[in-house]
Amino acid sequence: HVALHPNGRFVFVMNELNSTVMSLALEPSSGRLELIDTKPAVPGEARAHNHCADIQISPDGRFLYGSNRGHDSVAIFAVDQQTGKLETVDFTPCGGATPRNLALTPSGRHLFSANQNADRISIFARDEASGRLTDTGQAIEIGTPMCVRITRDPVQF
Known part of the structure; x- marks a missing residue:
C-alpha cells in the first residue's frame, strides 16, 4: 500500500508481510525513488503475528497512519517535512479486529x-x-467492512 505526500516529494509504503513502513524520496522528473527511512509498524513483540494493510497521510502531510491486522492497531508516524524521515508517535487500538482500510x-x-x-x-x-487518535465511541455497525471512503466531511459527530 502506498501514499503520496501532498508536496509530491515523498512516497510512503506500508509493507504487509514484514510490518514496516518506508519513506522514499521521489524525483518527479524521472520517477526515481530513493529510500530515506524504514520504521517498524508495530512494537517488536507484535511483529511475528501482524500483517499491515492500509496507509494514509494527513491532508497537511505531517502525519502518516497505517493499519495493523493482528496487533489490531493504527500506527501513527510524524513526517519530517524537510527530510521525509519518520518518527513513531503511537500505536492506537483500532476499535475492533482486523483493520483493513483507513x-x-x-x-x-x-x-x-x-x-x-x-x-x-x-x-x-x-x-x-x-x-494522535481518540476513539469517539461512535461507530458504523456493518458486516465485514473491508474498505471505507469519505467523499465529504460528516456534518456532526
Whole structure:
C-alpha cells in the first residue's frame, strides 16, 4: 500500500508481510525513488503475528497512519517535512479486529477504521497538532467492512 505526500516529494509504503513502513524520496522528473527511512509498524513483540494493510497521510502531510491486522492497531508516524524521515508517535487500538482500510476526512479531523472481523467501522477524532487518535465511541455497525471512503466531511459527530 502506498501514499503520496501532498508536496509530491515523498512516497510512503506500508509493507504487509514484514510490518514496516518506508519513506522514499521521489524525483518527479524521472520517477526515481530513493529510500530515506524504514520504521517498524508495530512494537517488536507484535511483529511475528501482524500483517499491515492500509496507509494514509494527513491532508497537511505531517502525519502518516497505517493499519495493523493482528496487533489490531493504527500506527501513527510524524513526517519530517524537510527530510521525509519518520518518527513513531503511537500505536492506537483500532476499535475492533482486523483493520483493513483507513480513511481520513477531507478536513483531517477524523479517521475511520474498517475493522473487518469486528463488523464495525470505528470513528476517531484526530488531534491535528500531535497526530494522535481518540476513539469517539461512535461507530458504523456493518458486516465485514473491508474498505471505507469519505467523499465529504460528516456534518456532526
